[in-house]
Amino acid sequence: MATISLCMIVKNEEEYIAKCLNSVSDLVDEIIIVDTGSTDNTEEIVSEYTNNIYFFDFADDFSAARNYSFEKASKDYIFWLDADDVLLERDRVKFKELKNRLDDEVGIVAMKYNYIFDEEDNVVLSFYKERLIRRELKPLWIEPVHEYINVDADIYKTDITITHTRKNTQSDRNIKIYRKFLYEGNELSQKGMMYYGMELLSNNLIQEAIFQLGKFLKLKSEWDSECEWVCLELSACYLKLHDYDNAIKALLYCFEKCVPRAEICCEIGNCFVYKKEYDNATFWFELTVAMKKVRDDFSFVLDMYIDFIPNYQLGICHYSLGDIERAIYYNEEALKARPNNINAKKNDTLYKKIQANA
Structure with missing residues:
Protein backbone atom coordinates (compact mmCIF):
# COMPACT_ATOMS: atom_id res chain seq x y z
CA MET A 1 0.00 0.00 0.00
CA ALA A 2 1.26 3.49 -0.86
CA THR A 3 2.07 5.89 1.95
CA ILE A 4 0.82 9.48 2.01
CA SER A 5 2.07 12.72 3.57
CA LEU A 6 -0.54 15.41 4.20
CA CYS A 7 1.08 18.83 3.75
CA MET A 8 -0.67 22.00 4.88
CA ILE A 9 0.13 25.66 5.39
CA VAL A 10 -1.92 27.43 8.06
CA LYS A 11 -2.38 30.77 9.76
CA ASN A 12 -4.99 31.54 12.43
CA GLU A 13 -7.16 28.58 11.52
CA GLU A 14 -8.48 27.61 14.97
CA GLU A 15 -12.05 27.74 13.67
CA TYR A 16 -11.48 25.19 10.88
CA ILE A 17 -8.35 23.11 11.36
CA ALA A 18 -9.72 20.47 13.76
CA LYS A 19 -12.62 19.64 11.45
CA CYS A 20 -10.21 19.34 8.53
CA LEU A 21 -7.77 17.07 10.34
CA ASN A 22 -10.53 14.95 11.87
CA SER A 23 -11.74 14.19 8.36
CA VAL A 24 -8.38 12.99 7.06
CA SER A 25 -5.89 12.21 9.83
CA ASP A 26 -6.58 8.45 9.82
CA LEU A 27 -6.23 8.29 6.03
CA VAL A 28 -2.65 9.54 5.80
CA ASP A 29 0.66 8.29 7.21
CA GLU A 30 2.24 11.63 8.01
CA ILE A 31 0.93 15.13 8.72
CA ILE A 32 3.14 18.14 7.95
CA ILE A 33 1.92 21.51 9.22
CA VAL A 34 3.68 24.72 8.24
CA ASP A 35 2.48 27.70 10.28
CA THR A 36 3.01 31.07 8.59
CA GLY A 37 2.34 33.25 11.63
CA SER A 38 -0.64 32.17 13.70
CA THR A 39 -1.52 34.26 16.77
CA ASP A 40 -4.50 32.15 17.86
CA ASN A 41 -4.72 28.54 19.10
CA THR A 42 -3.89 26.89 15.78
CA GLU A 43 -0.57 25.47 16.99
CA GLU A 44 -2.14 23.95 20.09
CA ILE A 45 -4.88 22.31 18.06
CA VAL A 46 -2.64 20.80 15.37
CA SER A 47 -0.21 19.50 18.02
CA GLU A 48 -2.93 17.01 18.97
CA TYR A 49 -2.58 15.45 15.51
CA THR A 50 1.14 15.70 14.70
CA ASN A 51 4.55 16.67 16.01
CA ASN A 52 5.65 17.74 12.53
CA ILE A 53 4.93 21.44 13.00
CA TYR A 54 7.22 23.95 11.31
CA PHE A 55 7.25 27.73 11.28
CA PHE A 56 7.77 29.74 8.13
CA ASP A 57 8.37 33.47 7.77
CA PHE A 58 5.69 34.34 5.23
CA ALA A 59 6.80 36.97 2.70
CA ASP A 60 3.70 37.33 0.52
CA ASP A 61 4.48 34.17 -1.43
CA PHE A 62 2.15 31.21 -0.96
CA SER A 63 4.18 29.03 -3.33
CA ALA A 64 7.28 29.42 -1.16
CA ALA A 65 5.33 28.30 1.90
CA ARG A 66 3.76 25.33 0.12
CA ASN A 67 7.09 24.25 -1.37
CA TYR A 68 8.59 24.36 2.12
CA SER A 69 5.81 22.06 3.38
CA PHE A 70 6.41 19.66 0.48
CA GLU A 71 10.14 19.55 1.29
CA LYS A 72 9.28 18.13 4.73
CA ALA A 73 7.28 15.21 3.30
CA SER A 74 8.82 11.73 3.45
CA LYS A 75 6.12 9.37 2.15
CA ASP A 76 5.37 8.05 -1.35
CA TYR A 77 2.68 10.60 -2.15
CA ILE A 78 1.98 14.18 -1.07
CA PHE A 79 -1.62 15.18 -0.39
CA TRP A 80 -2.43 18.84 0.22
CA LEU A 81 -5.41 20.59 1.74
CA ASP A 82 -6.26 24.02 3.08
CA ALA A 83 -7.46 24.29 6.66
CA ASP A 84 -11.04 24.98 5.59
CA ASP A 85 -11.25 21.85 3.40
CA VAL A 86 -12.76 18.56 4.52
CA LEU A 87 -13.43 15.08 3.21
CA LEU A 88 -17.04 14.05 3.78
CA GLU A 89 -17.68 10.45 4.81
CA ARG A 90 -18.52 9.20 1.30
CA ASP A 91 -15.27 10.72 0.05
CA ARG A 92 -13.29 9.29 2.94
CA VAL A 93 -14.43 5.82 1.80
CA LYS A 94 -13.35 6.58 -1.77
CA PHE A 95 -10.00 7.92 -0.55
CA LYS A 96 -9.31 4.68 1.36
CA GLU A 97 -10.13 2.66 -1.74
CA LEU A 98 -7.83 4.83 -3.85
CA LYS A 99 -4.98 4.50 -1.37
CA ASN A 100 -5.27 0.70 -1.45
CA ARG A 101 -4.81 0.57 -5.20
CA LEU A 102 -2.24 3.33 -5.74
CA ASP A 103 0.90 2.18 -7.50
CA ASP A 104 3.98 3.63 -9.20
CA GLU A 105 2.07 4.18 -12.44
CA VAL A 106 -0.04 6.93 -10.89
CA GLY A 107 1.75 10.27 -10.87
CA ILE A 108 -0.97 12.79 -10.07
CA VAL A 109 -4.52 12.38 -8.81
CA ALA A 110 -7.01 15.19 -9.46
CA MET A 111 -10.01 15.53 -7.18
CA LYS A 112 -13.17 17.57 -7.53
CA TYR A 113 -13.31 20.71 -5.40
CA ASN A 114 -16.74 21.94 -4.34
CA TYR A 115 -15.72 25.50 -3.63
CA ILE A 116 -18.77 27.80 -3.38
CA PHE A 117 -22.22 26.98 -2.01
CA ASP A 118 -25.45 28.96 -1.88
CA GLU A 119 -27.50 29.63 1.23
CA GLU A 120 -29.17 26.22 0.83
CA ASP A 121 -25.81 24.42 0.59
CA ASN A 122 -26.22 23.70 -3.11
CA VAL A 123 -22.91 23.67 -5.01
CA VAL A 124 -22.49 26.87 -7.02
CA LEU A 125 -18.90 26.51 -8.26
CA SER A 126 -16.78 23.38 -8.59
CA PHE A 127 -13.60 22.44 -10.43
CA TYR A 128 -10.76 19.91 -10.33
CA LYS A 129 -7.38 20.32 -8.65
CA GLU A 130 -4.26 18.19 -8.50
CA ARG A 131 -4.42 16.95 -4.91
CA LEU A 132 -2.23 13.85 -4.65
CA ILE A 133 1.23 13.85 -6.25
CA ARG A 134 3.97 11.25 -6.23
CA ARG A 135 6.81 12.78 -4.19
CA GLU A 136 9.61 11.51 -6.45
CA LEU A 137 8.22 13.73 -9.24
CA LYS A 138 9.44 16.73 -7.21
CA PRO A 139 6.30 18.85 -7.62
CA LEU A 140 6.88 22.60 -7.50
CA TRP A 141 4.39 25.33 -6.63
CA ILE A 142 4.43 28.44 -8.83
CA GLU A 143 3.03 32.00 -8.43
CA PRO A 144 2.96 34.08 -5.22
CA VAL A 145 -0.84 33.83 -4.96
CA HIS A 146 -3.43 31.65 -6.72
CA GLU A 147 -0.53 29.23 -6.80
CA TYR A 148 -0.55 26.02 -8.80
CA ILE A 149 1.57 22.89 -9.09
CA ASN A 150 4.01 22.47 -11.96
CA VAL A 151 4.84 18.81 -12.57
CA ASP A 152 5.18 16.70 -15.70
CA ALA A 153 3.07 13.57 -15.31
CA ASP A 154 -0.20 12.04 -16.43
CA ILE A 155 -3.20 13.02 -14.34
CA TYR A 156 -5.66 10.46 -13.01
CA LYS A 157 -9.12 11.97 -12.50
CA THR A 158 -11.18 10.62 -9.63
CA ASP A 159 -14.65 11.37 -8.26
CA ILE A 160 -13.30 11.97 -4.76
CA THR A 161 -14.53 15.41 -3.70
CA ILE A 162 -12.90 17.94 -1.40
CA THR A 163 -15.47 20.21 0.26
CA HIS A 164 -14.65 23.82 1.04
CA THR A 165 -16.29 24.97 4.28
CA ARG A 166 -15.36 28.63 4.68
CA LYS A 167 -17.88 31.24 3.59
CA ASN A 168 -16.22 33.42 0.99
CA THR A 169 -15.49 36.93 2.22
CA ARG A 261 -20.39 25.88 -22.76
CA ALA A 262 -23.70 26.27 -20.96
CA GLU A 263 -22.40 28.93 -18.58
CA ILE A 264 -21.49 31.24 -21.49
CA CYS A 265 -24.85 30.86 -23.24
CA CYS A 266 -26.76 31.32 -20.00
CA GLU A 267 -24.90 34.53 -19.19
CA ILE A 268 -25.64 35.90 -22.67
CA GLY A 269 -29.30 35.27 -21.88
CA ASN A 270 -28.91 37.15 -18.60
CA CYS A 271 -27.47 40.13 -20.47
CA PHE A 272 -30.53 40.26 -22.72
CA VAL A 273 -32.77 40.12 -19.65
CA TYR A 274 -30.99 43.20 -18.31
CA LYS A 275 -31.75 44.85 -21.66
CA LYS A 276 -35.39 43.66 -21.39
CA GLU A 277 -35.00 41.90 -24.75
CA TYR A 278 -36.91 38.82 -23.65
CA ASP A 279 -37.23 37.16 -27.07
CA ASN A 280 -33.45 37.20 -27.47
CA ALA A 281 -32.97 36.07 -23.89
CA THR A 282 -35.35 33.16 -24.43
CA PHE A 283 -33.28 31.89 -27.34
CA TRP A 284 -30.10 31.74 -25.24
CA PHE A 285 -31.73 30.17 -22.21
CA GLU A 286 -33.41 27.50 -24.33
CA LEU A 287 -30.04 26.78 -25.94
CA THR A 288 -28.52 26.45 -22.47
CA VAL A 289 -31.16 23.97 -21.34
CA ALA A 290 -30.58 21.87 -24.48
CA MET A 291 -26.80 21.69 -24.03
CA LYS A 292 -24.86 18.85 -22.47
CA LYS A 293 -24.46 19.32 -18.75
CA VAL A 294 -20.71 19.06 -18.22
CA ARG A 295 -17.75 18.46 -20.47
CA ASP A 296 -15.61 15.54 -19.42
CA ASP A 297 -12.51 17.57 -18.62
CA PHE A 298 -11.03 19.57 -15.78
CA SER A 299 -13.06 22.72 -16.42
CA PHE A 300 -14.86 24.81 -13.85
CA VAL A 301 -18.58 24.17 -13.45
CA LEU A 302 -21.10 26.83 -12.40
CA ASP A 303 -23.77 24.35 -11.39
CA MET A 304 -26.73 26.74 -11.20
CA TYR A 305 -26.05 27.94 -14.75
CA ILE A 306 -26.65 24.43 -16.02
CA ASP A 307 -30.17 23.82 -14.75
CA PHE A 308 -31.67 26.27 -12.28
CA ILE A 309 -30.85 29.70 -13.72
CA PRO A 310 -31.83 29.09 -17.38
CA ASN A 311 -35.17 27.53 -16.38
CA TYR A 312 -35.84 30.20 -13.77
CA GLN A 313 -35.06 32.95 -16.26
CA LEU A 314 -37.17 31.31 -18.96
CA GLY A 315 -40.06 31.51 -16.53
CA ILE A 316 -39.47 35.24 -16.13
CA CYS A 317 -39.06 35.76 -19.88
CA HIS A 318 -42.31 33.99 -20.77
CA TYR A 319 -44.12 35.81 -17.97
CA SER A 320 -42.86 39.11 -19.41
CA LEU A 321 -43.93 38.02 -22.90
CA GLY A 322 -47.41 37.10 -21.67
CA ASP A 323 -47.15 33.31 -21.99
CA ILE A 324 -48.10 32.25 -18.46
CA GLU A 325 -48.34 28.53 -19.23
CA ARG A 326 -44.73 28.35 -20.40
CA ALA A 327 -43.70 30.55 -17.49
CA ILE A 328 -45.21 28.00 -15.10
CA TYR A 329 -43.59 25.10 -16.94
CA TYR A 330 -40.06 26.49 -16.83
CA ASN A 331 -40.36 27.74 -13.26
CA GLU A 332 -41.40 24.24 -12.21
CA GLU A 333 -38.30 22.90 -13.99
CA ALA A 334 -36.25 25.37 -11.98
CA LEU A 335 -37.86 24.13 -8.77
CA LYS A 336 -36.88 20.57 -9.66
CA ALA A 337 -33.26 21.71 -9.59
CA ARG A 338 -33.61 23.90 -6.48
CA PRO A 339 -36.81 22.88 -4.62
CA ASN A 340 -36.28 25.31 -1.76
CA ASN A 341 -35.37 28.41 -3.73
CA ILE A 342 -37.42 31.27 -2.28
CA ASN A 343 -37.67 33.32 -5.47
CA ALA A 344 -38.78 30.36 -7.56
CA LYS A 345 -41.42 29.53 -4.95
CA LYS A 346 -42.70 33.11 -5.02
CA ASN A 347 -42.87 33.04 -8.81
CA ASP A 348 -44.71 29.72 -8.70
CA THR A 349 -47.38 31.31 -6.52
CA LEU A 350 -47.55 34.42 -8.70
CA TYR A 351 -47.74 32.62 -12.05
CA LYS A 352 -50.41 30.16 -10.89
CA LYS A 353 -52.46 32.96 -9.35
CA ILE A 354 -52.40 34.81 -12.68
CA GLN A 355 -53.37 31.61 -14.50
CA ALA A 356 -56.27 30.98 -12.11
CA ASN A 357 -57.59 34.52 -12.60
CA ALA A 358 -57.25 34.47 -16.37
Whole structure:
Protein backbone atom coordinates (compact mmCIF):
# COMPACT_ATOMS: atom_id res chain seq x y z
CA MET A 1 0.00 0.00 0.00
CA ALA A 2 1.26 3.49 -0.86
CA THR A 3 2.07 5.89 1.95
CA ILE A 4 0.82 9.48 2.01
CA SER A 5 2.07 12.72 3.57
CA LEU A 6 -0.54 15.41 4.20
CA CYS A 7 1.08 18.83 3.75
CA MET A 8 -0.67 22.00 4.88
CA ILE A 9 0.13 25.66 5.39
CA VAL A 10 -1.92 27.43 8.06
CA LYS A 11 -2.38 30.77 9.76
CA ASN A 12 -4.99 31.54 12.43
CA GLU A 13 -7.16 28.58 11.52
CA GLU A 14 -8.48 27.61 14.97
CA GLU A 15 -12.05 27.74 13.67
CA TYR A 16 -11.48 25.19 10.88
CA ILE A 17 -8.35 23.11 11.36
CA ALA A 18 -9.72 20.47 13.76
CA LYS A 19 -12.62 19.64 11.45
CA CYS A 20 -10.21 19.34 8.53
CA LEU A 21 -7.77 17.07 10.34
CA ASN A 22 -10.53 14.95 11.87
CA SER A 23 -11.74 14.19 8.36
CA VAL A 24 -8.38 12.99 7.06
CA SER A 25 -5.89 12.21 9.83
CA ASP A 26 -6.58 8.45 9.82
CA LEU A 27 -6.23 8.29 6.03
CA VAL A 28 -2.65 9.54 5.80
CA ASP A 29 0.66 8.29 7.21
CA GLU A 30 2.24 11.63 8.01
CA ILE A 31 0.93 15.13 8.72
CA ILE A 32 3.14 18.14 7.95
CA ILE A 33 1.92 21.51 9.22
CA VAL A 34 3.68 24.72 8.24
CA ASP A 35 2.48 27.70 10.28
CA THR A 36 3.01 31.07 8.59
CA GLY A 37 2.34 33.25 11.63
CA SER A 38 -0.64 32.17 13.70
CA THR A 39 -1.52 34.26 16.77
CA ASP A 40 -4.50 32.15 17.86
CA ASN A 41 -4.72 28.54 19.10
CA THR A 42 -3.89 26.89 15.78
CA GLU A 43 -0.57 25.47 16.99
CA GLU A 44 -2.14 23.95 20.09
CA ILE A 45 -4.88 22.31 18.06
CA VAL A 46 -2.64 20.80 15.37
CA SER A 47 -0.21 19.50 18.02
CA GLU A 48 -2.93 17.01 18.97
CA TYR A 49 -2.58 15.45 15.51
CA THR A 50 1.14 15.70 14.70
CA ASN A 51 4.55 16.67 16.01
CA ASN A 52 5.65 17.74 12.53
CA ILE A 53 4.93 21.44 13.00
CA TYR A 54 7.22 23.95 11.31
CA PHE A 55 7.25 27.73 11.28
CA PHE A 56 7.77 29.74 8.13
CA ASP A 57 8.37 33.47 7.77
CA PHE A 58 5.69 34.34 5.23
CA ALA A 59 6.80 36.97 2.70
CA ASP A 60 3.70 37.33 0.52
CA ASP A 61 4.48 34.17 -1.43
CA PHE A 62 2.15 31.21 -0.96
CA SER A 63 4.18 29.03 -3.33
CA ALA A 64 7.28 29.42 -1.16
CA ALA A 65 5.33 28.30 1.90
CA ARG A 66 3.76 25.33 0.12
CA ASN A 67 7.09 24.25 -1.37
CA TYR A 68 8.59 24.36 2.12
CA SER A 69 5.81 22.06 3.38
CA PHE A 70 6.41 19.66 0.48
CA GLU A 71 10.14 19.55 1.29
CA LYS A 72 9.28 18.13 4.73
CA ALA A 73 7.28 15.21 3.30
CA SER A 74 8.82 11.73 3.45
CA LYS A 75 6.12 9.37 2.15
CA ASP A 76 5.37 8.05 -1.35
CA TYR A 77 2.68 10.60 -2.15
CA ILE A 78 1.98 14.18 -1.07
CA PHE A 79 -1.62 15.18 -0.39
CA TRP A 80 -2.43 18.84 0.22
CA LEU A 81 -5.41 20.59 1.74
CA ASP A 82 -6.26 24.02 3.08
CA ALA A 83 -7.46 24.29 6.66
CA ASP A 84 -11.04 24.98 5.59
CA ASP A 85 -11.25 21.85 3.40
CA VAL A 86 -12.76 18.56 4.52
CA LEU A 87 -13.43 15.08 3.21
CA LEU A 88 -17.04 14.05 3.78
CA GLU A 89 -17.68 10.45 4.81
CA ARG A 90 -18.52 9.20 1.30
CA ASP A 91 -15.27 10.72 0.05
CA ARG A 92 -13.29 9.29 2.94
CA VAL A 93 -14.43 5.82 1.80
CA LYS A 94 -13.35 6.58 -1.77
CA PHE A 95 -10.00 7.92 -0.55
CA LYS A 96 -9.31 4.68 1.36
CA GLU A 97 -10.13 2.66 -1.74
CA LEU A 98 -7.83 4.83 -3.85
CA LYS A 99 -4.98 4.50 -1.37
CA ASN A 100 -5.27 0.70 -1.45
CA ARG A 101 -4.81 0.57 -5.20
CA LEU A 102 -2.24 3.33 -5.74
CA ASP A 103 0.90 2.18 -7.50
CA ASP A 104 3.98 3.63 -9.20
CA GLU A 105 2.07 4.18 -12.44
CA VAL A 106 -0.04 6.93 -10.89
CA GLY A 107 1.75 10.27 -10.87
CA ILE A 108 -0.97 12.79 -10.07
CA VAL A 109 -4.52 12.38 -8.81
CA ALA A 110 -7.01 15.19 -9.46
CA MET A 111 -10.01 15.53 -7.18
CA LYS A 112 -13.17 17.57 -7.53
CA TYR A 113 -13.31 20.71 -5.40
CA ASN A 114 -16.74 21.94 -4.34
CA TYR A 115 -15.72 25.50 -3.63
CA ILE A 116 -18.77 27.80 -3.38
CA PHE A 117 -22.22 26.98 -2.01
CA ASP A 118 -25.45 28.96 -1.88
CA GLU A 119 -27.50 29.63 1.23
CA GLU A 120 -29.17 26.22 0.83
CA ASP A 121 -25.81 24.42 0.59
CA ASN A 122 -26.22 23.70 -3.11
CA VAL A 123 -22.91 23.67 -5.01
CA VAL A 124 -22.49 26.87 -7.02
CA LEU A 125 -18.90 26.51 -8.26
CA SER A 126 -16.78 23.38 -8.59
CA PHE A 127 -13.60 22.44 -10.43
CA TYR A 128 -10.76 19.91 -10.33
CA LYS A 129 -7.38 20.32 -8.65
CA GLU A 130 -4.26 18.19 -8.50
CA ARG A 131 -4.42 16.95 -4.91
CA LEU A 132 -2.23 13.85 -4.65
CA ILE A 133 1.23 13.85 -6.25
CA ARG A 134 3.97 11.25 -6.23
CA ARG A 135 6.81 12.78 -4.19
CA GLU A 136 9.61 11.51 -6.45
CA LEU A 137 8.22 13.73 -9.24
CA LYS A 138 9.44 16.73 -7.21
CA PRO A 139 6.30 18.85 -7.62
CA LEU A 140 6.88 22.60 -7.50
CA TRP A 141 4.39 25.33 -6.63
CA ILE A 142 4.43 28.44 -8.83
CA GLU A 143 3.03 32.00 -8.43
CA PRO A 144 2.96 34.08 -5.22
CA VAL A 145 -0.84 33.83 -4.96
CA HIS A 146 -3.43 31.65 -6.72
CA GLU A 147 -0.53 29.23 -6.80
CA TYR A 148 -0.55 26.02 -8.80
CA ILE A 149 1.57 22.89 -9.09
CA ASN A 150 4.01 22.47 -11.96
CA VAL A 151 4.84 18.81 -12.57
CA ASP A 152 5.18 16.70 -15.70
CA ALA A 153 3.07 13.57 -15.31
CA ASP A 154 -0.20 12.04 -16.43
CA ILE A 155 -3.20 13.02 -14.34
CA TYR A 156 -5.66 10.46 -13.01
CA LYS A 157 -9.12 11.97 -12.50
CA THR A 158 -11.18 10.62 -9.63
CA ASP A 159 -14.65 11.37 -8.26
CA ILE A 160 -13.30 11.97 -4.76
CA THR A 161 -14.53 15.41 -3.70
CA ILE A 162 -12.90 17.94 -1.40
CA THR A 163 -15.47 20.21 0.26
CA HIS A 164 -14.65 23.82 1.04
CA THR A 165 -16.29 24.97 4.28
CA ARG A 166 -15.36 28.63 4.68
CA LYS A 167 -17.88 31.24 3.59
CA ASN A 168 -16.22 33.42 0.99
CA THR A 169 -15.49 36.93 2.22
CA GLN A 170 -14.10 39.95 0.45
CA SER A 171 -10.42 40.66 1.13
CA ASP A 172 -7.74 42.86 -0.40
CA ARG A 173 -4.95 40.46 0.67
CA ASN A 174 -4.37 38.99 -2.79
CA ILE A 175 -4.50 42.30 -4.63
CA LYS A 176 -1.86 43.66 -2.24
CA ILE A 177 0.38 40.68 -2.94
CA TYR A 178 0.03 41.23 -6.70
CA ARG A 179 0.73 44.97 -6.33
CA LYS A 180 3.89 44.26 -4.34
CA PHE A 181 4.97 41.57 -6.83
CA LEU A 182 4.65 44.01 -9.75
CA TYR A 183 6.23 46.91 -7.82
CA GLU A 184 9.32 44.77 -7.26
CA GLY A 185 9.73 44.49 -11.03
CA ASN A 186 8.35 40.99 -11.53
CA GLU A 187 6.27 40.00 -14.53
CA LEU A 188 3.02 38.06 -14.34
CA SER A 189 2.66 34.76 -16.15
CA GLN A 190 -0.40 34.32 -18.35
CA LYS A 191 -2.15 32.52 -15.52
CA GLY A 192 -1.06 35.31 -13.20
CA MET A 193 -2.63 37.87 -15.55
CA MET A 194 -5.91 36.00 -15.36
CA TYR A 195 -6.00 35.85 -11.57
CA TYR A 196 -4.80 39.44 -11.21
CA GLY A 197 -7.64 40.58 -13.43
CA MET A 198 -10.10 38.59 -11.34
CA GLU A 199 -8.76 40.13 -8.13
CA LEU A 200 -9.09 43.60 -9.66
CA LEU A 201 -12.73 42.85 -10.44
CA SER A 202 -13.33 41.51 -6.92
CA ASN A 203 -11.95 44.76 -5.53
CA ASN A 204 -14.16 46.80 -7.87
CA LEU A 205 -11.23 48.18 -9.87
CA ILE A 206 -13.21 47.72 -13.05
CA GLN A 207 -11.21 49.57 -15.69
CA GLU A 208 -7.96 47.96 -14.56
CA ALA A 209 -9.69 44.57 -14.58
CA ILE A 210 -10.95 45.11 -18.14
CA PHE A 211 -7.43 45.96 -19.29
CA GLN A 212 -5.82 42.97 -17.54
CA LEU A 213 -8.40 40.40 -18.64
CA GLY A 214 -8.36 41.73 -22.19
CA LYS A 215 -4.56 41.51 -22.20
CA PHE A 216 -4.79 37.87 -21.12
CA LEU A 217 -7.15 37.00 -23.98
CA LYS A 218 -4.87 38.68 -26.53
CA LEU A 219 -1.74 36.89 -25.33
CA LYS A 220 -3.22 33.47 -24.65
CA SER A 221 -2.14 31.26 -27.54
CA GLU A 222 -4.04 28.08 -26.66
CA TRP A 223 -7.77 28.31 -25.93
CA ASP A 224 -8.97 26.44 -22.86
CA SER A 225 -11.43 26.68 -19.99
CA GLU A 226 -9.37 29.49 -18.44
CA CYS A 227 -10.19 31.63 -21.46
CA GLU A 228 -13.90 30.90 -21.07
CA TRP A 229 -13.68 31.88 -17.43
CA VAL A 230 -11.94 35.13 -18.37
CA CYS A 231 -14.71 35.90 -20.86
CA LEU A 232 -17.23 35.49 -18.04
CA GLU A 233 -15.17 37.74 -15.78
CA LEU A 234 -14.71 40.35 -18.51
CA SER A 235 -18.43 40.32 -19.12
CA ALA A 236 -19.01 40.81 -15.39
CA CYS A 237 -16.81 43.93 -15.56
CA TYR A 238 -18.99 45.46 -18.24
CA LEU A 239 -22.15 44.49 -16.38
CA LYS A 240 -20.93 46.51 -13.40
CA LEU A 241 -20.72 49.47 -15.78
CA HIS A 242 -24.19 48.65 -17.19
CA ASP A 243 -22.53 48.27 -20.57
CA TYR A 244 -24.61 45.30 -21.71
CA ASP A 245 -23.50 45.35 -25.35
CA ASN A 246 -19.82 44.97 -24.46
CA ALA A 247 -20.75 42.35 -21.88
CA ILE A 248 -22.39 40.31 -24.62
CA LYS A 249 -19.46 40.95 -26.95
CA ALA A 250 -17.03 39.57 -24.35
CA LEU A 251 -19.07 36.38 -24.10
CA LEU A 252 -19.50 36.00 -27.87
CA TYR A 253 -15.70 36.02 -28.19
CA CYS A 254 -15.86 32.39 -27.07
CA PHE A 255 -17.66 31.52 -30.30
CA GLU A 256 -14.56 32.48 -32.27
CA LYS A 257 -12.45 29.99 -30.33
CA CYS A 258 -14.51 26.99 -29.27
CA VAL A 259 -17.91 25.42 -28.79
CA PRO A 260 -19.24 27.56 -25.92
CA ARG A 261 -20.39 25.88 -22.76
CA ALA A 262 -23.70 26.27 -20.96
CA GLU A 263 -22.40 28.93 -18.58
CA ILE A 264 -21.49 31.24 -21.49
CA CYS A 265 -24.85 30.86 -23.24
CA CYS A 266 -26.76 31.32 -20.00
CA GLU A 267 -24.90 34.53 -19.19
CA ILE A 268 -25.64 35.90 -22.67
CA GLY A 269 -29.30 35.27 -21.88
CA ASN A 270 -28.91 37.15 -18.60
CA CYS A 271 -27.47 40.13 -20.47
CA PHE A 272 -30.53 40.26 -22.72
CA VAL A 273 -32.77 40.12 -19.65
CA TYR A 274 -30.99 43.20 -18.31
CA LYS A 275 -31.75 44.85 -21.66
CA LYS A 276 -35.39 43.66 -21.39
CA GLU A 277 -35.00 41.90 -24.75
CA TYR A 278 -36.91 38.82 -23.65
CA ASP A 279 -37.23 37.16 -27.07
CA ASN A 280 -33.45 37.20 -27.47
CA ALA A 281 -32.97 36.07 -23.89
CA THR A 282 -35.35 33.16 -24.43
CA PHE A 283 -33.28 31.89 -27.34
CA TRP A 284 -30.10 31.74 -25.24
CA PHE A 285 -31.73 30.17 -22.21
CA GLU A 286 -33.41 27.50 -24.33
CA LEU A 287 -30.04 26.78 -25.94
CA THR A 288 -28.52 26.45 -22.47
CA VAL A 289 -31.16 23.97 -21.34
CA ALA A 290 -30.58 21.87 -24.48
CA MET A 291 -26.80 21.69 -24.03
CA LYS A 292 -24.86 18.85 -22.47
CA LYS A 293 -24.46 19.32 -18.75
CA VAL A 294 -20.71 19.06 -18.22
CA ARG A 295 -17.75 18.46 -20.47
CA ASP A 296 -15.61 15.54 -19.42
CA ASP A 297 -12.51 17.57 -18.62
CA PHE A 298 -11.03 19.57 -15.78
CA SER A 299 -13.06 22.72 -16.42
CA PHE A 300 -14.86 24.81 -13.85
CA VAL A 301 -18.58 24.17 -13.45
CA LEU A 302 -21.10 26.83 -12.40
CA ASP A 303 -23.77 24.35 -11.39
CA MET A 304 -26.73 26.74 -11.20
CA TYR A 305 -26.05 27.94 -14.75
CA ILE A 306 -26.65 24.43 -16.02
CA ASP A 307 -30.17 23.82 -14.75
CA PHE A 308 -31.67 26.27 -12.28
CA ILE A 309 -30.85 29.70 -13.72
CA PRO A 310 -31.83 29.09 -17.38
CA ASN A 311 -35.17 27.53 -16.38
CA TYR A 312 -35.84 30.20 -13.77
CA GLN A 313 -35.06 32.95 -16.26
CA LEU A 314 -37.17 31.31 -18.96
CA GLY A 315 -40.06 31.51 -16.53
CA ILE A 316 -39.47 35.24 -16.13
CA CYS A 317 -39.06 35.76 -19.88
CA HIS A 318 -42.31 33.99 -20.77
CA TYR A 319 -44.12 35.81 -17.97
CA SER A 320 -42.86 39.11 -19.41
CA LEU A 321 -43.93 38.02 -22.90
CA GLY A 322 -47.41 37.10 -21.67
CA ASP A 323 -47.15 33.31 -21.99
CA ILE A 324 -48.10 32.25 -18.46
CA GLU A 325 -48.34 28.53 -19.23
CA ARG A 326 -44.73 28.35 -20.40
CA ALA A 327 -43.70 30.55 -17.49
CA ILE A 328 -45.21 28.00 -15.10
CA TYR A 329 -43.59 25.10 -16.94
CA TYR A 330 -40.06 26.49 -16.83
CA ASN A 331 -40.36 27.74 -13.26
CA GLU A 332 -41.40 24.24 -12.21
CA GLU A 333 -38.30 22.90 -13.99
CA ALA A 334 -36.25 25.37 -11.98
CA LEU A 335 -37.86 24.13 -8.77
CA LYS A 336 -36.88 20.57 -9.66
CA ALA A 337 -33.26 21.71 -9.59
CA ARG A 338 -33.61 23.90 -6.48
CA PRO A 339 -36.81 22.88 -4.62
CA ASN A 340 -36.28 25.31 -1.76
CA ASN A 341 -35.37 28.41 -3.73
CA ILE A 342 -37.42 31.27 -2.28
CA ASN A 343 -37.67 33.32 -5.47
CA ALA A 344 -38.78 30.36 -7.56
CA LYS A 345 -41.42 29.53 -4.95
CA LYS A 346 -42.70 33.11 -5.02
CA ASN A 347 -42.87 33.04 -8.81
CA ASP A 348 -44.71 29.72 -8.70
CA THR A 349 -47.38 31.31 -6.52
CA LEU A 350 -47.55 34.42 -8.70
CA TYR A 351 -47.74 32.62 -12.05
CA LYS A 352 -50.41 30.16 -10.89
CA LYS A 353 -52.46 32.96 -9.35
CA ILE A 354 -52.40 34.81 -12.68
CA GLN A 355 -53.37 31.61 -14.50
CA ALA A 356 -56.27 30.98 -12.11
CA ASN A 357 -57.59 34.52 -12.60
CA ALA A 358 -57.25 34.47 -16.37
